[in-house]
Amino acid sequence: MYWSGGGGIGRSNLDGTGVDPGFISGADSAYGVAVDAEHLYWDNYSGGSGTTIGRADLDGTGIDESFISGADGPVGVAVDAQHIYWANSNNGTIGRANLDGTDVDQGFITGVGFPEGVAVDAQHIYWASANGTIGRANLDGTGIDESFITTPDGVDLPFRTSRSSFLPPPFGGLSGLE
Numbered sequence: 738m739y740w741s742g743g744g745g746i747g748r749s750n751l752d753g754t755g756v757d758p759g760f761i762s763g764a765d766s767a768y769g770v771a772v773d774a775e776h777l778y779w780d781n782y783s784g785g786s787g788t789t790i791g792r793a794d795l796d797g798t799g800i801d802e803s804f805i806s807g808a809d810g811p812v813g814v815a816v817d818a819q820h821i822y823w824a825n826s827n828n829g830t831i832g833r834a835n836l837d838g839t840d841v842d843q844g845f846i847t848g849v850g851f852p853e854g855v856a857v858d859a860q861h862i863y864w865a866s867a868n869g870t871i872g873r874a875n876l877d878g879t880g881i882d883e884s885f886i887t888t889p890d891g892v893d894l895p896f897r898t899s900r901s902s903f904l905p906p907p908f909g910g911l912s913g914l915e
Contacts, residue, residue: 739777741767746779748797760797767791769813769854771821773836778804778821780811787811790823792838805834807843813854815862817876822862824852831855831864833878846874849883 739760740747746767748760766787767779777795781787781802790811792804810827816836823832825843831852833845851867857876863885864872873885 739770739772741770741779746770746777746793761791761793761800763800763802764791769811769815769823771814771816773816773818776836778814778816780808780814780823782810782812782826790814790821790832790834804838805832805841807841808832809843812852813864815855815857817857817859820876822855822857824849824855824864826851826853826867831862831874845878846881849881 738749738751741764744762744766745759745764746761747756747758749756764779764781766782768782769780771778775795777793779791781789781791787810788806788808789803790805790808791800791802793800808823809825811823812826813824815822819836820833821836825832829847829849829851830844831846831849832841832843834841846862849864849866849872850870852864853867854865856863860876861873862876866872869887870884871886872881872883874881
C-alpha cells in the first residue's frame with residue numbers, strides 16, 4: 738500500500754507489516770497518490786501554491802519531484818494504462834499527460850469548478866468538486882458532465898486519491914472506480 742501524508746509518501750505490505758511512513762520524503766503536501774506497474778505518482782499541493790506532479794520508481798529510487806510542472810494547486814492524481822490525470826484546484830481544470838511525462842495538457846478538461854480529486858476507469862475520468870458534485874468526462878475529454886452526481890447534502894470528496902493508491906502492481910494500472 739502507498740499513502741500520502743506528513744510531508745511524504747508512506748508504504749507498507751498489504752498485511753500491514755513493513756510500515757515505512759517516510760518511504761519517499763519531501764513530497765510537498767501531497768494529497769493524492771497513484772500507482773501503475775512501474776511508478777508511483779503524487780501531487781505536490783504545497784498549501785495551494787504547488788505546481789508539480791512527482792514520480793518515483795516503485796522501489797523508491799528515481800525520485801523526480803517535478804516530473805510534470807505547471808500545475809495550479811494539484812490535488813489528486815489517477816493513472817490508466819496510457820495517461821496520468823490530476824485536478825488543478827486553483828484554476829478549475831483537469832490536467833493530463835502521457836505516463837512518460839510528455840504531451841502535458843494542464844487544461845485537458847476546463848470549467849470544472851474547484852476539483853479536489855480524480856479517478857479513472859476504462860471509459861471515463863471522474864472528479865470531485867468542492868461545490869458538492871462529481872463530474873465525469875470521456876477519456877478523450879469529450880462528453881463533459883460537471884454534475885454527473887449531485888446530492889442535496891453535497892459530496893464528501895470521496896476520491897482525493899485514486900483507488901489505485903492502495904493497490905500493489907500489477908493492479909495499479911487499473912486505477913479508478915469499479
